[in-house]
Amino acid sequence: MQKRLVLDQKQIAITIDRFCHQLIENHDDFDNTVLLGLQPRGTLVLDKIVKRLKEISGHDVPSGYLDATFHRDDFRRRDIPLKANETKINFLIENKKVVLVDDVLFKGRSVRAAMDAMIAFGRPKKVELMVLIDRKYTRDYPVIPNYFGRQVNTLESQYVSVEWASQGFSEDAIWITEKEVKS
Numbered sequence: 001m002q003k004r005l006v007l008d009q010k011q012i013a014i015t016i017d018r019f020c021h022q023l024i025e026n027h028d029d030f031d032n033t034v035l036l037g038l039q040p041r042g043t044l045v046l047d048k049i050v051k052r053l054k055e056i057s058g059h060d061v062p063s064g065y066l067d068a069t070f071h072r073d074d075f076r077r078r079d080i081p082l083k084a085n086e087t088k089i090n091f092l093i094e095n096k097k098v099v100l101v102d103d104v105l106f107k108g109r110s111v112r113a114a115m116d117a118m119i120a121f122g123r124p125k126k127v128e129l130m131v132l133i134d135r136k137y138t139r140d141y142p143v144i145p146n147y148f149g150r151q152v153n154t155l156e157s158q159y160v161s162v163e164w165a166s167q168g169f170s171e172d173a174i175w176i177t178e179k180e181v182k183s
């Protein structure tokens with residue numbers, strides 16, 4: 001299978017550090033900010049950000065995992081039923097500045113569902129979106145990230161694959177791959 005490297009381990013680490021500095025710049029002392037990682041894979045990005053934010057700034061920013069499966073517009077429409085993941089949020093987001101974190105932004109449908117799901121925890125003051133990879137010109141919903149690692153031009157036939165060492169890969173890496181054609 002053809003693969004093109006987008007970000008290697010060192011570049012991902014630099015991007016995570018940049019995200020932390022951007023958050024520090026835009027969220028002052030974080031006293032009204034919460035971070036939510038989108039299940040399943042945004043949580044891995046979130047964990048890295050939370051860890052580095054603590055190391056860089058000393059801030060322990062409230063964070064949680066948000067699952068939006070039941071809010072997806074294709075829920076019940078798939079051949080294989082979608083499996084939900086756990087939502088782990090032990091605070092309210094009422095009047096908070098919420099930063100949604102995910103790995104890849106493609107059609108924008110996951111983020112739309114996440115914004116629907118999070119309302120169960122209150123009415124946020126403001127919502128921002130942070131993604132490692134923004135697949136440009138592919139959106140079905142009008143979603144634009146506030147923070148992105150890389151913007152990539154991709155074809156529908158391609159897939160952005162995010163690999164983490166913590167998930168058994170040799171190292172952290174982000175690739176553009178060709179989707180397998182079903183025969």
Ligand SMILES: O=P(O)(O)OC[C@H]1O[C@H](OP(=O)(O)OP(=O)(O)O)[C@H](O)[C@@H]1O
Pocket residue numbers: 038039040041042102103104105106107108109110111
């Ligand atoms: O902008 P979207 O089109 O919603 O795609 C982006 C979402 O897709 C992936 O999740 P998921 O594993 O749910 O989707 P996948 O199976 O298509 O990779 C990825 O982690 C994002 O959450």
Ligand SMILES: O=c1cc[nH]c(=O)[nH]1
Pocket residue numbers: 104106135158159160161162
């Ligand atoms: O390219 C894509 C599209 C959706 N989700 C991903 O993880 N990668």
